[in-house]
Amino acid sequence: MLSLPDSLRDAFKEPLGPVTTDPNALLADAADTRIAHDAPDAPLIAVGDVVTYHLREAGRQPDVAVIDGKTEREEVDPEIRESLADAGDRRSVVENPPATLSRETLEALREALEASASETTVIETLGEEDLVALPAIVAAPDGASVVYGQPGEGMVRVAVTPESRAEARELFEALDGDIETAYATLGVDRDAS
Numbered sequence: 001m002l003s004l005p006d007s008l009r010d011a012f013k014e015p016l017g018p019v020t021t022d023p024n025a026l027l028a029d030a031a032d033t034r035i036a037h038d039a040p041d042a043p044l045i046a047v048g049d050v051v052t053y054h055l056r057e058a059g060r061q062p063d064v065a066v067i068d069g070k071t072e073r074e075e076v077d078p079e080i081r082e083s084l085a086d087a088g089d090r091r092s093v094v095e096n097p098p099a100t101l102s103r104e105t106l107e108a109l110r111e112a113l114e115a116s117a118s119e120t121t122v123i124e125t126l127g128e129e130d131l132v133a134l135p136a137i138v139a140a141p142d143g144a145s146v147v148y149g150q151p152g153e154g155m156v157r158v159a160v161t162p163e164s165r166a167e168a169r170e171l172f173e174a175l176d177g178d179i180e181t182a183y184a185t186l187g188v189d190r191d192a193s
Contacts, residue, residue: 002177004099021154023058030145033159039143043116047133047148063116068129088122098128106185137168139186
């Protein structure tokens with residue numbers, strides 16, 4: 001459905017939020033964001049196996065986790081793979097080739113966000129999950145947190161606010177493909193701020 005043009009690869013290397021290696025501090029900040037937005041049910045969304053693993057080890061199962069069995073293009077350690085095998089109340093398996101966002105990935109993300117107040121979901125991508133943080137920020141409610149890995153540095157937490165959503169939408173709309181259908185698949189009004 002959408003793909004990352006070569007001309008934008010460098011733009012996607014800059015973190016969209018602060019980088020940390022401390023999952024406990026990250027979780028405390030995520031809780032503060034929910035409180036600040038009076039959104040106690042706002043989801044915690046993790047994109048990446050290692051990020052999901054560290055959040056679970058710190059005592060918090062993400063409401064939505066998107067994994068692909070890899071970290072920095074290499075297979076994750078068996079300990080991480082085994083830990084994530086039983087993660088989540090429900091699991092979706094989707095095809096998502098590298099540097100793309102497939103329709104089924106966007107559909108699974110929408111469904112997981114809709115269910116996040118009552119159950120946790122793991123979306124297992126066959127391919128790569130690197131770009132999923134963008135539609136997660138675009139579709140998540142204010143007060144949510146989207147956490148993804150920054151290669152070689154740590155975890156990035158994006159507090160979902162109108163400002164961070166606008167930044168994510170700008171990058172999302174720069175992808176090649178059918179943006180209108182992508183928004184519709186996510187259940188997001190493109191014209192809403």
